[in-house]
Amino acid sequence: xxxYDYHCDVCGQTFEVFHGxxxxxxxxxxxxxxxxxxxxxxxxIIFKGSGxxxxxxxxxxxPQKQRGSEEKEAKSEEE
Numbered sequence: 001x002x003x004y005d006y007h008c009d010v011c012g013q014t015f016e017v018f019h020g021x022x023x024x025x026x027x028x029x030x031x032x033x034x035x036x037x038x039x040x041x042x043x044x045i046i047f048k049g050s051g052x053x054x055x056x057x058x059x060x061x062x063p064q065k066q067r068g069s070e071e072k073e074a075k076s077e078e079e
Contacts, residue, residue, distance in 0.1 A: 001018045001019060001020060002018070002019075002020075002021060003017070003018055004016065004019065004038055005038070006036035006038055006039065007036060007039050008036045009034075009036075010034040011031050011032045013029055013030070013031050014036065014039070015029075015030065015036075019050055020072035035055050
């Protein structure tokens with residue numbers, strides 16, 4: 001079950017409540033008993049991989065044919 005943050009505007013207490021996504025309970029403050037409102041927090045974003053789309057799938061600075069010919073020249077110079 002997801003955890004939701006609630007805040008009481010009367011006494012200023014912030015607390016967590018576990019309930020289902022489709023539930024809309026009337027949550028009351030433990031301290032003063034008044035209705036609390038749900039807080040919306042930003043969701044953390046986790047990037048996995050080597051980076052952004054440009055670094056993963058972007059075009060390189062040299063066309064494929066040029067890179068291939070340069071690699072052949074480098075190998076022939078080494079021999």
